[in-house]
Amino acid sequence: MKPVHDTPTKPDGTSPLLRVRNLVRRYSSGANEVVALSELTVDLERGHSLALVGRSGSGKSTLLNLLAGLDRPSSGSIEVNGRDLASLNRKELAAYRASEVGIIFQAFQLIPHRTALQNVELGLAFIGNGRSERTARAQAVLEQVGLGDRVQHKPDALSGGEKQRVAIARALVKNPTLLLADEPTGNLDRESTADIARLLAATRDSGISLILVTHDLDLAESLCETILELEYGRVVQRREAVR
Amino acid sequence: MSFGELFRDALYTLWRQKLRSSLTIGGVLVAIAALVALLSFAGGMSKNVRDQVEKFSLLQTMAVSPATSDSTEAPLDSTALAWMTTLPGVLQAYPQAPFPVHVVLGDDTTTSDAQAIPANSRGSLLFSQMKAGEVFAPEDTNHVLITTSLLDRFKIEDADSLIGQKLLVYSEHGHPDSGYAAVRDTFMTSLSGRGITGIAEMLRGGRMDSLSAMMFGQFVSAFFDGYMNRVRVVRDTLIVSGVVDGGEGWTDRLRPVVLPEVSARRLNPGSFTQDPMSLIGSMQSGEAFNPASMLTETDTAERVTLELDATADHETLADTLRAHGYAVQDFAEFYAEFRKMVVLFTAGMSLLGFIAMFIASLGIVNTMVMSILERRREIGVLKALGAEDKDIRILFLVESGTIGLVGSLLGLLVGWVGVEIVGMVMQEYLRRQGVGDVELFYIGPETILIAMGFGVVVATVAGLYPASRAARLDPVVALREE
Numbered sequence: 256m257k258p259v260h261d262t263p264t265k266p267d268g269t270s271p272l273l274r275v276r277n278l279v280r281r282y283s284s285g286a287n288e289v290v291a292l293s294e295l296t297v298d299l300e301r302g303h304s305l306a307l308v309g310r311s312g313s314g315k316s317t318l319l320n321l322l323a324g325l326d327r328p329s330s331g332s333i334e335v336n337g338r339d340l341a342s343l344n345r346k347e348l349a350a351y352r353a354s355e356v357g358i359i360f361q362a363f364q365l366i367p368h369r370t371a372l373q374n375v376e377l378g379l380a381f382i383g384n385g386r387s388e389r390t391a392r393a394q395a396v397l398e399q400v401g402l403g404d405r406v407q408h409k410p411d412a413l414s415g416g417e418k419q420r421v422a423i424a425r426a427l428v429k430n431p432t433l434l435l436a437d438e439p440t441g442n443l444d445r446e447s448t449a450d451i452a453r454l455l456a457a458t459r460d461s462g463i464s465l466i467l468v469t470h471d472l473d474l475a476e477s478l479c480e481t482i483l484e485l486e487y488g489r490v491v492q493r494r495e496a497v498r
Numbered sequence: 499m500s501f502g503e504l505f506r507d508a509l510y511t512l513w514r515q516k517l518r519s520s521l522t523i524g525g526v527l528v529a530i531a532a533l534v535a536l537l538s539f540a541g542g543m544s545k546n547v548r549d550q551v552e553k554f555s556l557l558q559t560m561a562v563s564p565a566t567s568d569s570t571e572a573p574l575d576s577t578a579l580a581w582m583t584t585l586p587g588v589l590q591a592y593p594q595a596p597f598p599v600h601v602v603l604g605d606d607t608t609t610s611d612a613q614a615i616p617a618n619s620r621g622s623l624l625f626s627q628m629k630a631g632e633v634f635a636p637e638d639t640n641h642v643l644i645t646t647s648l649l650d651r652f653k654i655e656d657a658d659s660l661i662g663q664k665l666l667v668y669s670e671h672g673h674p675d676s677g678y679a680a681v682r683d684t685f686m687t688s689l690s691g692r693g694i695t696g697i698a699e700m701l702r703g704g705r706m707d708s709l710s711a712m713m714f715g716q717f718v719s720a721f722f723d724g725y726m727n728r729v730r731v732v733r734d735t736l737i738v739s740g741v742v743d744g745g746e747g748w749t750d751r752l753r754p755v756v757l758p759e760v761s762a763r764r765l766n767p768g769s770f771t772q773d774p775m776s777l778i779g780s781m782q783s784g785e786a787f788n789p790a791s792m793l794t795e796t797d798t799a800e801r802v803t804l805e806l807d808a809t810a811d812h813e814t815l816a817d818t819l820r821a822h823g824y825a826v827q828d829f830a831e832f833y834a835e836f837r838k839m840v841v842l843f844t845a846g847m848s849l850l851g852f853i854a855m856f857i858a859s860l861g862i863v864n865t866m867v868m869s870i871l872e873r874r875r876e877i878g879v880l881k882a883l884g885a886e887d888k889d890i891r892i893l894f895l896v897e898s899g900t901i902g903l904v905g906s907l908l909g910l911l912v913g914w915v916g917v918e919i920v921g922m923v924m925q926e927y928l929r930r931q932g933v934g935d936v937e938l939f940y941i942g943p944e945t946i947l948i949a950m951g952f953g954v955v956v957a958t959v960a961g962l963y964p965a966s967r968a969a970r971l972d973p974v975v976a977l978r979e980e
């Protein structure tokens with residue numbers, strides 16, 4: 256006997272990793288009100304990948320921040336692994352960020368005065384591993400992303416592509432279930448973009464769900480099964496990538 | 499992250515901003531150095547007194563003296579002493595009846611005070627601080643005890659070298675013979691000065707009255723002049739049996755020269771010599787010509803040291819003595835008062851340190867606010883990586899606490915070195931002024947604890963506001979910033 260859910264369940268009985276329902280995020284600055292996300296509904300299966308495309312200001316980053324637990328919606332719900340983020344307090348939300356989500360930014364967001372290794376170690380700093388374990392895991396992930404020989408370099412001494420690889424390593428070191436990438440190749444040249452694309456593909460193949468915000472349709476098509484186009488905070492188009 | 503890592507990170511952050519950190523730490527350093535100096539001064543004061551109290555077992559003694567200058571009201575005579583020893587808790591009562599003497603040691607002569615050794619005082623607290631030799635036996639009449647203060651007077655360092663040496667003690671005092679001699683001289687000079695004709699004229703003019711008045715006046719003044727010339731000298735050569743620390747200032751309880759009773763009787767010119775009127779009284783009673791007869795040391799004791807047993811009720815005892823017209827210096831009471839004063843003094847000093855530290859903490863607040871403004875993106879990243887508000891707050895509290903810790907450590911060091919230097923200079927100055935070794939400053943463990951704790955706590959408190967601002971930072975806003 257299988258439990259009866261009002262939500263669509265897959266044949267194997269698992270609920271989707273991510274269930275977003277009627278998500279609204281309004282910003283009010285003075286008298287003006289900006290609706291960055293408006294009644295957005297989307298699901299993401301475990302191990303699947305989703306690309307978010309759309310014009311600047313369409314609400315992509317807003318959505319990503321909400322999914323990352325960095326921001327709270329005005330209304331609607333986000334369920335991750337069957338758990339409503341709205342029900343989490345600040346502490347629990349921090350724990351969710353610490354253990355379940357990895358985030359990559361366009362601007363890398365590495366800490367300039369720390370080495371590559373220390374930056375990656377920070378990805379484990381709030382989970383409760385011991386120092387030596389953190390170092391070992393960070394070292395291993397840096398080797399995975401091809402930076403085994405640059406661990407003691409500070410971000411200033413690294414190229415853009417290398418910085419983003421460090422950032423990816425930092426997001427992956429905690430072994431997240433969900434990887435959120437906000438225009439990860441936005442600041443990179445073609446070659447570095449290809450490097451990052453390879454890394455993200457390998458990540459996806461390892462079973463980590465990916466949500467990728469990008470302006471690069473080729474990248475979106477090559478990495479993601481589903482591509483959502485946003486406009487004014489709504490999904491205006493949804494299509495499956497041609498593989 | 500563990501506390502050790504947070505601390506290491508904080509040190510590293512401070513290291514990255516060397517100029518800013520050193521200025522802020524400098525503020526703490528000055529405040530803590532000042533606090534250490536002030537506290538160590540209070541500490542030195544309190545330690546000196548505590549050492550004295552312990553050294554002389556002052557809490558087991560009490561000093562009694564007449565409450566008023568009129569000692570007839572409550573005289574410290576042998577009756578009074580006997581009565582005092584009957585009071586509960588009193589073991590012994592030792593009188594101190596000092597008189598001036600000259601002391602010759604080798605080629606050096608000095609003027610000092612002497613007293614008779616109180617009866618039964620051998621082995622008492624009075625002699626608890628023997629520096630060399632021993633107390634002479636009661637029946638021993640040719641030995642003398644001297645105190646370290648006399649040693650200082652002769653500029654002798656090695657107390658042991660004095661044991662067995664000869665000490666010449668002498669006193670000069672007036673004697674009626676010298677008075678009569680002076681009268682004779684004056685009278686003759688006066689008569690011869692005026693000449694026979696002058697006297698004849700006075701006699702002829704029937705002015706016998708004025709003559710006799712003049713002559714009587716001259717007689718009296720000449721007598722006292724001659725009397726006070728102190729022509730009579732009594733001397734005694736004694737062998738030094740021991741050197742004792744008799745205390746100084748408020749701990750003083752032994753005069754520099756402690757004589758066998760026989761010597762004291764011979765050498766003490768008697769209190770009446772200071773007061774011509776009492777001389778006349780004693781002349782009438784015939785005592786003036788036998789001064790030693792009235793010289794038991796208890797007769798005119800200036801001060802009595804009571805030795806108490808451990809169970810003595812100081813308060814009751816002091817009350818009883820005061821009710822009988824004595825002034826009582828209870829060291830236990832004094833010490834309790836003193837300690838209260840030290841606490842107040844320390845509190846006052848700490849207030850000054852607090853003001854300095856308050857100013858320093860403004861610098862810390864400024865530094866922390868700057869540091870946080872510069873690291874908004876870092877804070878955003880940490881939150882995105884799962885840092886709780888609490889983690890961010892602790893991060894910056896540890897940073898400001900580290901400023902306090904480093905500043906306090908350096909301040910402690912600077913304060914310590916400064917106090918050592920000032921102490922050495924002052925010591926040298928005091929030595930030249932003839933004051934013995936005094937430890938002016940004392941940095942005890944509690945001073946270190948207070949200074950360190952104070953620096954770290956105030957610095958951490960100064961970080962509270964910046965740190966909670968950092969903790970409240972919205973990561974979305976922080977990460978969007980360029």
Ligand SMILES: Nc1ncnc2c1ncn2[C@@H]1O[C@H](COP(=O)(O)OP(=O)(O)OP(=O)(O)O)[C@@H](O)[C@H]1O
Binds near residue numbers: 311312315
């Ligand atoms: N803190 C804020 N206050 C007010 N309005 C905001 C705030 N953050 C975002 N917005 C608005 O919300 C809308 C969506 O912004 P968002 O950053 O999500 O767009 P985006 O799709 O990520 O654009 P881009 O491709 O340029 O990154 C925009 O109109 C933006 O101006």
Ligand SMILES: [Mg+2]
Binds near residue numbers: 315316317437
């Ligand atoms: Mg964006």
